[in-house]
Amino acid sequence: MLDYAAVSQPGAVDLSVTLGALRLSNPILAASGTFGYGIEFADVVDLNRLGGIVVKGLSLEPMEGAPPPRLCETPSGMLNAVGLQNIGVRAFVVEKLPKLRQYRTPVIANVFGHTTDEYVEVIRVLEGAEGLAAYELNISCPNVKRGGLQYGSDPGLAGEVVEAARKVAKRPLWVKLSPNVTDITAIARAAESAGADALTVANTYPAMSVDFQTRKSRLGNPTGGLSGPAIRPITMKLVYEVSRAVRIPVIGLGGISSPEDILEYLVVGATAVQVGTAGFWDPKALQRLVEGLPKACSELKVIHINELRGSFNAENR
Numbered sequence: 001m002l003d004y005a006a007v008s009q010p011g012a013v014d015l016s017v018t019l020g021a022l023r024l025s026n027p028i029l030a031a032s033g034t035f036g037y038g039i040e041f042a043d044v045v046d047l048n049r050l051g052g053i054v055v056k057g058l059s060l061e062p063m064e065g066a067p068p069p070r071l072c073e074t075p076s077g078m079l080n081a082v083g084l085q086n087i088g089v090r091a092f093v094v095e096k097l098p099k100l101r102q103y104r105t106p107v108i109a110n111v112f113g114h115t116t117d118e119y120v121e122v123i124r125v126l127e128g129a130e131g132l133a134a135y136e137l138n139i140s141c142p143n144v145k146r147g148g149l150q151y152g153s154d155p156g157l158a159g160e161v162v163e164a165a166r167k168v169a170k171r172p173l174w175v176k177l178s179p180n181v182t183d184i185t186a187i188a189r190a191a192e193s194a195g196a197d198a199l200t201v202a203n204t205y206p207a208m209s210v211d212f213q214t215r216k217s218r219l220g221n222p223t224g225g226l227s228g229p230a231i232r233p234i235t236m237k238l239v240y241e242v243s244r245a246v247r248i249p250v251i252g253l254g255g256i257s258s259p260e261d262i263l264e265y266l267v268v269g270a271t272a273v274q275v276g277t278a279g280f281w282d283p284k285a286l287q288r289l290v291e292g293l294p295k296a297c298s299e300l301k302v303i304h305i306n307e308l309r310g311s312f313n314a315e316n317r
């Protein structure tokens with residue numbers, strides 16, 4: 001018999017999780033695009049306490065991004081139109097990665113392109129660099145060679161880009177799905193069959209916010225991506241569906257701001273989570289979550305965080 005009294009101390013909770021070949025000290029990662037290249041936050045949070053850091057999306061060439069304003073607040077959430085601004089993969093390797101290597105936290109490179117070749121080239125450059133734990137493919141991007149059809153909206157295109165990336169990537173390959181699809185499980189299965197090691201669910205939701213007096217968008221672009229607590233219940237359903245459709249681990253993200261939010265994602269099938277928008281109103285959010293998770297687990301008498309994964313009970317009678 002387990003002595004629950006002895007283990008119900010927060011300090012006794014084992015938070016470690018494994019995502020394929022990768023072991024994380026805890027299941028909480030910084031989400032891409034919301035945490036810079038990680039090092040910018042070194043004075044705000046203890047980077048070594050995080051489960052992992054997913055850096056800003058990297059493209060082959062530097063990108064200037066979208067015109068301002070790039071963010072606007074919405075009820076229980078936020079819209080962004082950053083336009084995937086980034087310094088480009090080569091500058092990342094030279095300027096950012098050496099500093100990130102000083103920390104023991106796994107760093108995951110978020111990768112995107114406008115063609116399949118571009119995705120492949122970005123990974124090729126990163127393959128020559130030390131200090132990365134995995135790649136995360138952002139497939140919520142239009143393929144310019146296919147009339148702008150998003151990779152993440154079509155199982156064939158998603159499979160094509162994951163297969164091509166798989167051929168050059170020696171490190172674990174995660175695929176970040178778009179939530180803006182009719183059946184996310186079809187895309188999830190295509191990514192799994194093409195060699196993905198884990199799936200990140202999900203990106204932001206296309207949305208807009210308009211000032212009726214000026215008749216203008218509140219963003220520099222007409223539309224943007226919705227994130228934050230407003231999307232949590234919608235994304236949670238996607239995590240539930242994807243977890244049941246594939247065998248590879250699922251990383252849930254969308255609107256997490258408390259330890260209890262993390263437990264909910266784990267219960268519906270996530271192995272780990274990422275946190276983005278919460279850091280915009282509480283810059284220390286990631287560290288607060290890492291510190292608060294053991295207590296939330298011990299209150300549930302959970303000894304190992306993995307006990308929660310997929311424990312959802314569909315019979316609600």
Ligand SMILES: Cc1cc2nc3c(=O)[nH]c(=O)nc-3n(C[C@H](O)[C@H](O)[C@H](O)COP(=O)(O)O)c2cc1C
Pocket residue numbers: 031032033034056057080082084110138176202203204226227228229231253254255256274275276277278
């Ligand atoms: C300002 C901002 C920039 C983002 N940039 C990226 C990006 O470069 N690549 C990517 O895959 N996701 C990007 N995202 C999406 C987030 O990683 C995350 O999927 C989304 O915000 C939902 O999580 P959250 O509600 O915790 O923020 C961005 C989100 C925000 C708010």
